Amino acid sequence: xxxxxxGTGTGGGDFEAKITPLVIISxxxxxxxxxxxxxxxxISGGVTSMPEFLREFFPTVYKxxxxxxxxxxYCKYDNQGLQLFTSSxxxxxxxxxxxxxxxxxxxxxxxxxxxxxxxxxxxxxxNAAAVNLAMxxxxxxxxxxxVGFANQAVxxxxxxxxPTRIRGALNILFQLNITIGILFANLINxxxxxxxxxxxxxxxxxxxxxxxxxxxxGSLIVVDTPNSLIERGKLEEGKAVLKxxxxxxxxxxxxxxxVEASRVAQEVKHxxxxxxxxxxxxxxxxxxxxxxxxxxTGINAIMxxxxxxxxxxxxxxxxxxxxxVITGAVNVLSTVVSIxxxxxxxxxxLLLEAGVQMFLSQLVVAIIMGFKVKDHSNNLGHVLAIxxxxxxxxFVSSFAWSWGPLGWLIPSExxxxxxxxxxxxVAVCTNMLFTFVIAQAFLSMxxxxxxxxxxxxxFWVFVMTIFxxxxxxxxxxxxxxxxxxxxxxxxxxxKRFMDDLEDDPKGKMHA
Numbered sequence: 225x226x227x228x229x230x231g232t233g234t235g236g237g238d239f240e241a242k243i244t245p246l247v248i249i250s251x252x253x254x255x256x257x258x259x260x261x262x263x264x265x266x267i268s269g270g271v272t273s274m275p276e277f278l279r280e281f282f283p284t285v286y287k288x289x290x291x292x293x294x295x296x297x298y299c300k301y302d303n304q305g306l307q308l309f310t311s312s313x314x315x316x317x318x319x320x321x322x323x324x325x326x327x328x329x330x331x332x333x334x335x336x337x338x339x340x341x342x343x344x345x346x347x348x349x350x351n352a353a354a355v356n357l358a359m360x361x362x363x364x365x366x367x368x369x370x371v372g373f374a375n376q377a378v379x380x381x382x383x384x385x386x387p388t389r390i391r392g393a394l395n396i397l398f399q400l401n402i403t404i405g406i407l408f409a410n411l412i413n414x415x416x417x418x419x420x421x422x423x424x425x426x427x428x429x430x431x432x433x434x435x436x437x438x439x440x441x442g443s444l445i446v447v448d449t450p451n452s453l454i455e456r457g458k459l460e461e462g463k464a465v466l467k468x469x470x471x472x473x474x475x476x477x478x479x480x481x482x483v484e485a486s487r488v489a490q491e492v493k494h495x496x497x498x499x500x501x502x503x504x505x506x507x508x509x510x511x512x513x514x515x516x517x518x519x520x521t522g523i524n525a526i527m528x529x530x531x532x533x534x535x536x537x538x539x540x541x542x543x544x545x546x547x548x549v550i551t552g553a554v555n556v557l558s559t560v561v562s563i564x565x566x567x568x569x570x571x572x573x574l575l576l577e578a579g580v581q582m583f584l585s586q587l588v589v590a591i592i593m594g595f596k597v598k599d600h601s602n603n604l605g606h607v608l609a610i611x612x613x614x615x616x617x618x619f620v621s622s623f624a625w626s627w628g629p630l631g632w633l634i635p636s637e638x639x640x641x642x643x644x645x646x647x648x649x650v651a652v653c654t655n656m657l658f659t660f661v662i663a664q665a666f667l668s669m670x671x672x673x674x675x676x677x678x679x680x681x682x683f684w685v686f687v688m689t690i691f692x693x694x695x696x697x698x699x700x701x702x703x704x705x706x707x708x709x710x711x712x713x714x715x716x717x718x719k720r721f722m723d724d725l726e727d728d729p730k731g732k733m734h735a
Contacts, residue, residue: 239478239703241387242471246447247394250469253442254337254381255397257374259435260344262405264367266552267428268310269530270413270545272301276422281357282306296599299671300535304664305357311663312361316368317375318656324376325649329495332456333384334448336377341440343370345433352430367432374439375652379636380644384449385469388703392566392633399629400559405435406527407552414545450479451641455486481705482641489642499646503708504639506718510696511635511651517688518631519658521582522681523623525666526551526616534613538597538604547613554617558624570700571630572692578626579689583682585619590678597675627688631655637699638707 271277278286285303288295320343327336347366354360378398386394412431416424447469453462462482466475492498499508530551534544565574592612596604604612632651639647669677697715699707713722 239388240470240472240474241389241478243387243390244469244471246471247385247387247469250385250446251382251394251397253438253446254378254385255401256435256438256442257337257340257378258398258401259405259408260340260432260439261371261374262402262407263409263432263435264313264371264405265402265524265527266406266409266548267413267432268313269527270410270417270548271425271428272306272309273535273544274413274417274425274428277425279422281309281354281360293600296671297538297597298599298674301667302671303667307664307667309357309360309364311660312364313368313371314656314660314663316365317372318368318653318660320369320372321376321649321652321656324373325495325645327373328377328380328452328648329455329645332448332452333377333381334443334446334452336373337381337439337443337446340370340373340377341436341443343367343373344436345440348430348432348436351432352426354426354429363429370436372652372656375655376645376648379632380648381446381449383636383704384451387470389701390567391637391704392571392700393563395633395636396559396563396566396629399624399632400556400563403552403555403559403624403628407549407556410530410545410549410552414542414549417542417545451482451486454479454482455489455641459483485641485705488640492642495643495646496650499643499650502721504643504647505721506712506715507635507638507640507643507647508650510638511647512654513688513691514627514631514634514696515651515654516658517684517691518627518655519662520681520684520688521623521627522586522662522678522684523620523628524659524662525677525681526620527555530616539609547616550613551616551620554621555624555628558621559629561621562625562629565625566629566633567700570698571634572696572698574626575630575692575696576689578622579685579692581622582619582685583689585615585622586678586682586685588615589619590675590682593675593678599674634696634699637704638711640708641705 272282275286275289278289282303282305285301285306288300324336324339327339343366347363347368347370350359350363350366352363354363379395382395382398383391409428412428416427418424419427447465450462450466450469453459453465463475463479466479466482467473470478498504530544530548534547539547562574589612592604592608592615596608635651636644636648666677669680673680695717697711697718699711702710708722712718
């Protein structure tokens with residue numbers, strides 16, 4: 225769209241922009257939605273390995289765990305109700321995402337984030353006060369609605385408010401906060417597991433109120449994005465906000481580009497039908513597959529159930545929470561690595577390097593488990609136990625600088641404006657659907673496939689690395705509005721989907 229027709233001397237959309245405090249603050253507040261999501265992912269694994277929690281809500285699992293030899297090492301936690309506690313959140317998020325795609329469009333990014341915060345607060349209250357399984361599940365479902373709303377609004381908000389040159393880095397703030405949330409959850413579980421009197425799990429679940437408050441208060445403070453204001457017809461307000469967040473007076477080139485993009489977007493009456501148009505095919509295919517692959521790396525299996533997994537390997541309860549804290553910390557540090565490299569090395573380099581590293585790490589874990597962890601015996605010596613933790617860390621770190629953040633970044637930056645809200649929806653939905661499938665199935669798969677589960681994930685890592693080589697183009701440093709010209713039309717495979725732009729009157733806007 226911005227073929228330089230506005231006289232921006234830098235070849236398109238590298239518009240004048242200072243990195244203003246307002247942008248930084250807005251991004252930090254908005255990305256606290258990630259903190260909330262991460263906390264929920266991390267907390268459930270630790271809570272479900274706490275004996276008091278199991279005794280109160282899942283007596284059968286408690287029994288399996290308290291009597292050694294009763295059940296295979298791999299099957300101690302295989303229980304549909306227990307998996308539902310973890311996975312109901314994702315099912316709710318899946319449904320909420322569709323609703324959120326309309327609220328992000330009609331009410332703006334800011335209000336959608338506020339709604340997410342409120343869902344989180346109510347859900348947390350239900351969970352911390354739960355006296356039966358129903359209350360627990362209702363709480364998790366409300367948290368899921370919050371996750372759906374936050375995951376829909378936050379990445380869009382970040383992509384739209386960030387200046388092009390640091391878009392990748394600011395967008396990864398969301399992922400960084402997810403990892404910090406997971407780490408905090410692990411640390412808190414480690415602490416609350418020691419509380420005498422058996423209410424530690426209530427503290428763990430209740431502390432989710434802190435990130436929930438951050439998001440709620442944050443969404444009251446931030447400005448809505450210029451794209452969102454303009455899309456809803458508030459042109460003057462949009463321009464004023466644009467001046468504030470860019471820190472320069474001459475925002476006309478960028479303003480006109482957003483207005484034009486939004487005019488094209490207005491003509492689209494059915495966003496989801498529009499998403500299926502041939503010219504949006506490359507973005508759609510990549511967005512969907514990136515979400516599926518992100519789950520099939522096996523990362524969430526490891527993150528949700530890290531304490532449970534390490535216990536299966538024969539670590540004591542304390543040690544397993546401790547190992548989960550280590551993986552959590554590695555996760556945070558590696559995400560910081562990707563913030564540094566994503567706009568320098570580019571997206572593809574990170575994805576390809578990590579593919580090799582994840583493949584090897586999982587393979588080693590599978591081999592060690594295959595030889596050493598049998599149904600009723602556990603010969604993991606001290607050395608091998610350390611090797612497993614190191615390999616899990618190596619896997620987590622490579623995921624955290626590749627598929628973790630980029631699985632969200634690439635879809636949010638490649639869709640054209642008229643398909644962006646719907647595209648983000650489909651991405652989040654696919655992600656939640658497969659997260660749900662893995663959360664619901666993992667413990668049963670572990671029980672039935674034993675160490676083979678790691679070989680299953682290894683195979684998928686191989687497949688997704690081939691996918692990157694062949695089908696994912698480099699998008700670093702390309703302004704969002706110029707993706708069609710500079711990325712899709714240049715790609716050996718995807719360019720054939722762009723040839724109908726000339727015949728389509730609306731397509732002329734892009735061409």
